Amino acid sequence: MARFDSIEAYKSKIKKILITEEEIQAAVTKTAEIINNIYDGTPILLVSILKGAFIYMAEVYKNVTVPSEIAFMTAQSYFNDTVSSGKVEITMDIKQKLEDYHVVIIEDIVDTGRTLFEIVKILKARNPKSLRVITLLDKPSRRLVDFNADLSLFTIPDHFVVGFGLDCGEYFRNLPYIAEYNNDEE
């Protein structure tokens, strides 16, 4: 786990800003507008998988004007290079009966696609009225399973990124922008 001797060492891990705070705020507004238009008055449940999407979820939720609830899940993945699916365990589940809701999953990033491929399968089996996936970031070049979100706000190249909820070793989630992480050893 990264331990930082100085603020300079900490800052040196932020290589380059890929998406600015202003661009993210515009994407948050756009996400909420799309939700407000699609679900015009019908009760919805916004679901996030902790922790990466918690800031995106909070910012979008502040701008949602249709009747809505939020819920959070945690999941443990057991993937390796030879296993591409079927290995996700929900470690904290949502309590709502999904039959009563239109469900919108709010995700931070779709990378290989394996986590959401499994979570969507699990949640669809609970017969929600409908289910959509919205992701802030998408790395299609890394995909290992046939999964795409219904809406992706930004497509990014194959870089490890931090900020706006996304961490490296639990650090950097509070950056107001999305940055490429500097993997170089000091």
Ligand code: 5GP
């Ligand atoms: P998957 O590979 O199943 O699509 O993504 C699993 C999880 O890996 C994501 O929800 C996210 O938490 C994490 N992840 C994937 N790519 C990145 C990245 O570039 N930066 C960070 N901080 N997490 C990532």
